Amino acid sequence: MNATEAQALLDSKLTEAMDAIASADASHALDNIERTYLGKRSPAAEVNEAIKTLEPSERPLAGQAVSRYKAAIVDALGARRALIGALETDARLASERLDLTLGGHGRRRGHLHLVTQVQRELEDVFVGLGYQVAEGPEVEDDWHNFEALNFPPDHPARAMQDTLYVKLGRPEQVLLRTHTSPVQIRVIESQPPPVFSVMPGRTYRNETLDARHSPVFHQIEGLAVDRDITFGDLAGTIEAFTSAYFGKKVRARLLPSFFPFTEPSAEFALSCVFCDGSGCRVCSQTGWIELGGCGMVDPNVFLAVGYDPEEVSGFAFGFGLERMAMLRYGVAPIKTFFDNDLRFLEQY
């Protein structure tokens, strides 16, 4: 073989190889082509073997011819491999299809009770206003639930609260708290002024669970005691938290009322959140919805716990958490909150 013959061989084999590469459609076919045209018995190997027998002057030419031949095939193989690899990957991935519309494993997040959500939201509003959160026992003594709150024995105001008494101690001395107000007493018994606290919690009435009544419900109560606290501060605070909770367009109004532990006392109402105050069925056409009670802490309460009513003044307010949720989400009847029907719990 001389150089010219070698060149001719390589040229013809290269054409053959290029055709084979172009028509190959799988990685293993390319592997075979690589072995045939670049392997130990390939034309390139044959020419390389023959170079030793060539005239020294022809050797470089033959060597360059082999190099060109190899480079051309390697490039073509690489390009074809990349193409086929991509196609093969596509095919494999396509065969791995999963139906994602089946959903997940079914593990789901749970839900906080709507009352807890309302409670947290309100607690956070008050924390933002500089208040702390205080708590107390649900079974209380007469002192904290009534006496210290200026409910004298046999006072008609006691009859307003359908009290559930507990068989402990002397009759009618231990009871399920009828409001969260005893926590006010516990807070001021335990610290000097100033006090800025809210007191959420469960409260009880002697009612049996039916559509409109519940023996248990939740209240949140607020207490602010400091020098120079005024009724104007109370009204402003009520306006601040109701608009924080229900939105800016809600207005609050106060109507005189009576509670033994506050004076002046008031009930506070909101412009109806359903009709914006224009009058609807929910607000009985009045445009207002009663929400809770409030007032300036009665001096007798301060005296009962050893604060000087000439030195400090304060206000308190309280309202029902279920009622807040009922107003905001239209939940009804109150029994819904205590049925624990998963369909309700998962709604919120």
Add this chain to the structure above:
Amino acid sequence: MRAPLSWIREFASIEAAPRDVAETLDQLGIEVETVDEPGREIRGVIAARIIDVVPHPDGDKLRLADVDYGDGQTRVVCGAPNIEAGMVVPFAPAGATLPGGFTLERRKIRGVVSDGMLCSPKELELSDDHEGILVLDPATAVGVDVREVLGLDDVIFEVAITPNRPDAMSIVGIARELAAHFRVPLTVPEPPSRTGGATEAALTVGVDDTARCPRYLARVSTVAMGASPHWMVRRLTLAGMRPISSVVDVTNYVLLERGQPLHAFDLDCLAGPGIVVRLAVDAERITTLDGIERTLTPDDLLICDANGVPQAIAGIMGGSTAEVSEATRSILLESAYFQPMGISRSSKRLDLRSESSARFERGTDPNGVGAAANRAMELLEQVANADVLDGAVDVYPSVVEPEQITVRTERVNALLGTALEDAAVVSALEPLGIEITATNGALSATVPTWRPDLEREIDLVEEVARRVGLNEITRTLPSTTGQTGGLTVRQRERRLVADTLVGMGCAEAVTVPLLAPAELERFGLALDDAVEVANPLRAEESILRPTILPGLVAAVARNAGHGIDDVMLFELGHVFRAPIGDDTLPDEREHVAATLAGQVCPAPIEPDRAVDVYDAIDIVRAVGDALELSGLTLVPASAAGLHPARTAAVLVDGVEAGHVGELAPGVLAALELTGPVVALELDLGILFDGRRRDRAFRSPSKYPASTIDLAFVVADDVPAASIAATLRDAGGALLESVRCFDVFRSDSLGAGRVSLAFALRFRAGDRTLTDEEVGGLRQACIDAVVSTHGAELRG
């Protein structure tokens, strides 16, 4: 109470529209529950004079009345027996509308065309009287709208009076508030008093207990019993009271008008001409005029006749013996003041409430007693042809003087946030009947005795606030400078526990913390440690829950009843047990509980699986992890309501915090639940008090780990956790993690034997462990487990 506007206007000329009056009452603290306009639906009913009455040609009871209605005459068919020619009656012609929205049409009644109807009091909703046609004053002009004639254009405010305002439980009291607000005079005519000694000569009154009965006044009159005139019947009916007889109606009328309850005794039925007021003796009985015999205690006050025979429970209800009746010819009228607390106690104990007791227990005006009696006598003369005996017997040994209260204007302003001058305070208070004198720069208020709620300066501050208007006071926010708002650590951690349970898939429940004794028994919970409600409405709500689970499991059962079986619930709340030591209050703790029922992950991509106790343990672990508890462990245990072989106690630093396990089959069967239900209940206080993991930073090691697996064959009752603990001890600081990854039982291992396989990962913080080191650790672990648990290493 129900207050007709026309009656209010008798004492104050209120010109405002009814809607504004209602709004004003609300703003004054007299809550208007409803505004009632009874005549609102009556349209076109007019006064007409009956010209002639002739029999109906085809009806034995029906008659034909020719009526003149001003613009003409017509004929109507009428079935009432009382009509006569010359009467003026309400005539509803065709086209007129009656209460209830019923519109009349011309129609034939047994062949005769009737051009409308004549109306009974009931048809106009004036009263329940349907005996005959309402007869109007013969002087009434025909053709005039009967709403005008009868005052049916009236508006009635149904108001709720707070317990501190006995004075507002009367028309005069409400009129006083409105007069002050609208700046019009309040005019309450003084009834004639007819002084003289005749009554004192005829009667004796003895009051044994002047503390309970500080004032007792009696008057005497002859009366002609019968029905009250229409104007009185109408007012009483509008005010919600049933007319009974002239005498009873007068006492009710004065009660409504002045807020002073009165009682009329049939003088001839009293065993002696006089009254003794005394406390009852134990178990003394009286039949009240509702026909019920009542048993009294020495704390109940009695009105007795001169012979000491009980005739009334003071201030609450009269007895049946001396009740006025059609046969009554003369009466003894009682007008008294009773101590409020005493009335309140008796009324509560007897479970007997009346219009009288509602006023006495709030506090009536001791100095209004005489005027009320005089007013009643004045009315009896008008409506019962009374011949009133001059004078009265008035036992009033210690006259109640008006309170004197100092009001500091700067105190008013400091509490309200206002900037009022003295003059403004004075003009706020005076229209309420409070007299003010200014002495040495201070205001001194003399408070009328009809306002027993005004005892202190603060009470007058409230009056000023009401008069100024609560919504007129400028709204401000207190300065909370120096205060930091926030939750306590415990409150934040409680939220964290709840959030963790939510993250684990549980929905929060709120169950009623009152249980039935049977629910406790079903759970195997002891009743002797439970706290009982003294006055439950029903047995189902008579025990305070000692644990949360019974209520929570009942909620699972209720959901199952709705076809919802896959339920994961949790609850955070208080539980109650008998007091510790000498405590008065129960041992009240905060618990968290969860129950899981039904299938876990009900998805089509893998087989369904029923919940098992390990799901509950995951939750316990997640809670422990959220709180970063370092010493949370499980040990086999038994607990009420749980499966004896599938329950573990949860220990925190060795202290039992609660249990986790599967519900006992008996509990499931009782609730008709099928399939496993698993549960946990933990004492949050113990969790919160638990030791926490060290939060000091530890740099993760950069060096490679060495992992080895070891399988041990041990007796079936050796807890895996105790082997893991042994491995942890033996592996020491270099053992980074240990995990049990396989539990295997087979015949070849032998009965009662189990193979437990653990993966151990060793790593040092400062070097790569050598094969020798790892080999030594491996052997130490094997040796420890073999010797501690009688294990064999599985090949």
